[in-house]
Amino acid sequence: MPTLGMPDHPDIDSFRRQARALQRAVRAGDAGAVARLARYHPGGVPDDASGLQLSAAQLVLAREYGFASWPRLVRYLKTVAEHGWDTGLGAASVADAAAEFCRLACLTYSRDDGPARWTQARRLLAEHPGLTTANIWAAAAAARPDDVGRLLAEQPRRVAERGGPFRWRPLYYLVYSRLDAAVPAERVLAVARQMLAAGADPNEGYLFDALPPPFTLLTGVFGHGELGQRRQPSHPHWRALGRLLLDAGADPNDAQTLYNRMFEPDNSHLELLFEYGLGTGDGGPWKTRIPDLSTPAQMLRVQLRWAVEHDQPARVRLLVEHGIDFRSPFEGDGPAWSPGDGRTPAELAQLNGNVDIADYLIAEGATPPGPDPVRELIAAALRADQSALDRIRAEHPAAVTQARRDRPGLMVWAAAQAPIETLTLLAELGFDINAYGRGDAPVEQPWETALHHSAGNGNVELTRRLLTLGADPNLRDRRFDATPLDWARHLHQPTTVALLEPVTAPPAGSQ
Known part of the structure; x- marks a missing residue:
């Protein structure tokens, strides 16, 4: 798990400077630098660190940022240079009416998202109805197939041009637009088909604030996220638009979509993605660009843990029915909220008081968890089961003290x-x-x-x-x-x- 956060505007020279600074600090015997070397370098701290090679410092730095090696980090920075995007652009108004319309109409996955922006976008379009005639990015955000068709006929290469306030390609503006739920699906799908026919990439995506995983076209289709459904809703025609992109070759193993949609119990996104191979394959073009991304199987194991811990039995069942490994313990690095702590899904279900999920997993073949007074006490407390608490405390007087120590x-x-x-x-x-x-x-x-x-x-x-x-x-x-x-x-x-x-x-x- 990374211990350092990616800076807002990463560049290779700044990372080289960080690696040299670490090398100098280790050679000088700095205790903090030596501790970093001990934690992240597979060879540990050499007997004589005064001659530490730069390559060793580079490896430590790469691992601190969550990459397996220095070459992987360098490769990622090149990907950021091509596909990175700054969410701060969503907050900066622009003078050009077409660009300002695009800025207001689209999800930015920043704190500025919400219905008030889309209302402003509709008002701006009403005041300037012609702003889509010469601007393909605005025409895409407004889902205007006549304007898009004419602009592509004039210059087919426009389909791949980055522009507008966010420097996105046109199809991205269409998919991330939340302009108006009343815009007919026929218009949205017509624009998407025009762009795909002209060569738009169905796996288009950007690294928001230089962070993996990518926000792809599918991410925009399915919507949701940390701000909730009201401020970051799905596209009004998400099902048809998502199917269109998946038919065109979009990879269903979309980690950001899975994250954004995991907070709510609705599984409709998973049902569609499973139809197109979610959990299988090699991870698609983004896994090729960023090898340190999770594999499809790892993505779904993270989903399983979240569903088990947050009492989402229907999602657990859906994942199990599609062959997800529900027997093995969670091991290895994971997000801070999904650690590899050696517990099995059944143990986690019991620990969180989700008895029905635990019983289902065991019935499907998971190994029943062995006795554990601390786990049983915490589970009883989370179920507000006073009688079970009294029994456990009577039989295991030390369980309360250990539970307070384990889970402060x-x-x-x-x-x-x-x-x-x-x-x-x-x-x-x-x-x-x-x-x-x-x-x-x-x-x-x-x-x-x-x-x-x-x-x-x-x-x-x-x-x-x-x-x-x-x-x-x-x-x-x-x-x-x-x-x-x-x-x-x-x-x-x-x-x-x-x-x-x-x-x-x-x-x-x-x-």
Whole structure:
């Protein structure tokens, strides 16, 4: 798993400078640099590090950024130079009406996405109805087949030209446009067919902010993401448009689509992608460009873990029915929210209190998990099963202490996923109501408190319960340095704002 984040505008010279700096630091005996070498170099720290070769420092740096080798990193940077895209462009207005229309009409997968932008785009198009006549990118975003057909007939090479405010190719503007759900499917499909016939690549994609995996045309078709369905919806005609692209050769193994759609239990995207070979093949052209991308099988194992932990039984069943490995433990590097911690899917299902999923996996052939008092205690707490808790505590008195040691941030996960009674049970077991953790995944990463989560989600009942149990409204999260009240305000949750304002101390220096 990478420990360094890719910079906004990566270039090979900056990485060469970083590698030389690491080489010099190791040669000088810097403790931090030596620790990096020990962690990431397969040969460890040599007896005499004063002569460390630059190639060794380059390998360490590449692995810190998540690449298997320095040549793989160099290759990736070349791919970024060709396919990288800066999401900050979505926030910068432009003077040209056609370009501004494109900017407002399309998903950018930034914090600016949402219906207000698309309303502005419709208003701008109404004020300047002719802005699509000479601009193929605007014509694509507006799904105007007459304009697109004429512009391609005049200059067929336009289909491959990057332009508009984002320097995207025309088909990308069509697929990422959320201009108006009332635009007929016939217009959208007609434009897509025109461009594909003219040579548009059905696997077109960009590396948003220089990060893998790519946001492809399919990613734009299926939509969704961390901001939710309202602000990052699917294309209004996603099913027909997705099928058209898949028929044209788009690879169904689209990691960003899988990520964006995993937060909701709907499986319609998976059903379509499985129809076209999801989970099979070599990963397509993007895997060729970026060998460090996950394989199709690895992508689906990540999906299985998420579905097991987030109580998505229909998705678990769908994945199992399509041959996903549900017996083996999760091992090896993975995203922070999907670690390779050696647990099997059945163990994870039991640990998270998802008994029906565990029973299904075992019935399908998974090995039943062996006895584990700590796992059983946590699972009982997450189910708010008082009788099971009492039994486990009586039979295994040390289980509570070990559970608190293993899962110090469990309160945050419980606030996000479990019945409200679980919070009281955990507090009675001695779990810290003000502990830091993650609400989106059951991993020990100190991001926010349970009160941050409830405030940001507008959950009044849960917020009241947490305050009653001693949650501190003045604690600040570790990512944004914000209080629960700040979260409620930022996420437009007036009910929890009203609840938290009277109990939150004003910022230092305010009156």
